[in-house]
Amino acid sequence: MDERSETIPVSERAGASCAVDRSCCGGGSVGALIDEGCTLDPAEMPERVARWQALFGHMQGYDHRPDHAVFHFAQNEELNSELLELVKLEQVCCVHVSWDLKVESKQVLLTLKAEPQVLSALVRGFTGEFGGAS
Secondary structure: OOOOOEEEEOOOOOOOOOOHHHHHHOOOOOOOOOOOOOOHHHHHHHHHHHHHHHHHHHEOOOOOOOOEEEEEEEHHHHHHHHHHHHHHHHHHHOOOOOEEEEEEEEEEEEEEEEEHHHHHHHHHHHHOOOOOOO
């Protein structure tokens, strides 16, 4: 087993976002309506949510603590690319969430850090509304 840890850079901030955690747009959950302060065009929301849903359908599991959550994915070039792109997009709007991607031993780990209430909404969205594994 390869025990090296490689950080996938996510420092670029490109595109508009709010598909994952609409609390940055005035809503409190993934299913909330988008407030006019959201930078994502409402017409683009269904496509963005569909991309997250497809990605989290491949989630292998997660760990949730009060201050962070780690979502586990198998290392796969296509999934890695989609994860990286979506994280870059979500960083634009959801600046109150810290997004970190790492490759460790054939897994890609998406770590999110945020205030407990925001983090709980994200975990509910990723594991419930987006259909990920528990």
